[in-house]
Amino acid sequence: MRLSSPFALRLMGFALLAFFLIYWLPFSHALPDGLPMRFGTYRTIQASIACVWVMVALGLNILTGYNGQISLGHTAFVATGGYTAAILMADQGWPFWAVLIPAGVVSGALGLAIGIPALRLSGPYLAMATMALALAAPQVLKKYDGLTHGTQGISVRGGWSTAPGFIGDTVTQDQWSYFVALFVAVVMTLIAWNIVRGRVGRAFVAIRDSEVAAAAMGINVPRYKTIAFAISAIFAGIAGAAYTQVVGYIAPESFNVLRSINFLTTIVVGGLASITGSILGAISFKMVDDISDFLPLGEGPMAEQVPWALYGGLLIVVVILMPYGMAGAIRRFQMWLAFRKPSERRIALGGPALGIVAAIAVSELAGGSLGIIVGLAVALAITYSLWLPALVRGGARGYSRWVAALRGSRGPPGFATPEDGPSDDRSDAER
């Protein structure tokens, strides 16, 4: 078997990913002696929360990306699942693994209940109706405090999942929680994958592209639209349960409406109607928190505000340049690569390869997010050096020409114009 055969490459990719997720991420702070490692426990917790957001993004993407129904209310589903889990774990003494299913079921039932009135609404009207749910959730949780413990929230630190026996001697609680979250996230990813590739997923896409045509093909449109809501809510509910385990604490203010809006941002930046996109979007969103760790901003309001201001700018640039999100950019890059000269292909692929090396090296020395950012910069700089002349030429001809050059067919790969996105990616979420 040749080392460069697609199968071998894929195998190596999976091996690298597994190494990264199972060993390097939770343990690597122990590797080089004497280096200032400020990213041990903190990085593990960040990664665990990223796993939780991946699950929410998957669920939301099934609803919005694949089925075309917009939701600004997903924090309510996460809160429902999280509270179900927390009440069962803290007040009833259930073990973590047993609460996953009730969390999904309760949240899914709420999703079903919302999905039925949502049948009549679309676009901004549906967005408003679901946002109402997210607005109401914290107030309801605070007001009816007999069950939810009100504003003080619920701590599950006594009843959360701990590592069994011999494993408990080698991993800390945070590392164990990370593995739990990772395991649940991987299982949910596989489930999502199967849903969107199967009969149900195709029905979702058909409804998104044209409800009338879907009905003509014999798809029960109301039933599948409601099912999409329920499935999406189940994902969010299970994510909520995992959140409770990872953070060990849950409170009404963990789930405000802004976070709901962020979920939507996540899947658009990652790529609508794409499993890879959901994962990439959720991870990149989590990294924004870390920007403040390596910018020389000091303490106080500057350290909090500057990363988010940058995030806003980045959001605009990404959406302008990659209408189909990161997943669309990757797909476009692959397409572009298939038609290149070997020399150009080497440079284009060498960028990401060197980027990964730089990312690992820098994050070992200075910290996780700085490494990822430097890696990304290296990769982009090398890969995009191929298009620098075209970009400069475009820039000399004015702003709109420059944007067009960036997005157009002669521009860098990954920057698709809306017209040439694959049909599977076209979203009717807003119509």
Added chain:
Amino acid sequence: MGELLQQVAAGLATGSIYGLLALALVLIYRSTTVINFAQGEMAMFTTFVAWTMLHWGPYWLVFILILLMAGALGALIERVVIRPVEGAPTLNVIIVTLGLFAIFSNVATIVWGGQPQAFSHYPINDETVKLGAVVLSVHDLAIMLFAALIMISLYAFFQYTPLGLAMRATAQNSTASRLMGIRVGRMLTLGWALAASVGAVAGMFVAPIVLLQPPMMLAVILYAFAAAVLGGLDSPFGAVVGGLIIGVTESLVGTYTPKEWLGPEMALTVTVCIIILVLVIRPTGIFGKRVMRRV
């Protein structure tokens, strides 16, 4: 009875603010089918600029200058960041407005700090006026007056001027308008400029009530969105009515429902439940046009 009227009047005053911002949302939605989530933060930003300028000039001069500056800001935003995503899926444009939201709210905190500031140079004082059984502050009256004034002048602008006609045409059918010689791009820019100015007025009136601070428009923009949706997103009249309905409902629910299991803390929840109910009955809002779809 007096109590009821008083609550209704208070609701109408806050409702006018929601209505003004909702009006700004509708102005943009009509021409580009985009909800501008940054509307409130843009208004907050211009209000902060106004606060800085008030150290140098009289209120009404600053007020007019701010309207112009807000218009310029709106036009600039449309040209620089909205124009490039014109052909993209609507969701992408919404994400761009969310990016603007993050930029404005955080830049405002960086520049002016997170502490609440009193909007102290405000010329309208706290005196109250007695209208029959209802006691209203001059400020509340001014808000309602301005909301009405803006509504009427916008109505006149859209109905009786050639430019307004061109803007309405663009909103209705941009391809046909372009064929008729209307500069569609300019109309869109103008729409954003108008919306930003209307939003700036709302900001100038919110600031004296809630103290000037970066998150001050957060709740207002959500209510305004609710108001615009409730009224029907393509109807400017509906936006204002929606705002008034929400303001009054909230005020009444807070006062007249049993404190044990509802009361003021749940006013928002009850209000949004009512909105959902209205939407289920009328899926395109109270005054929204029903969309017929050709297959």
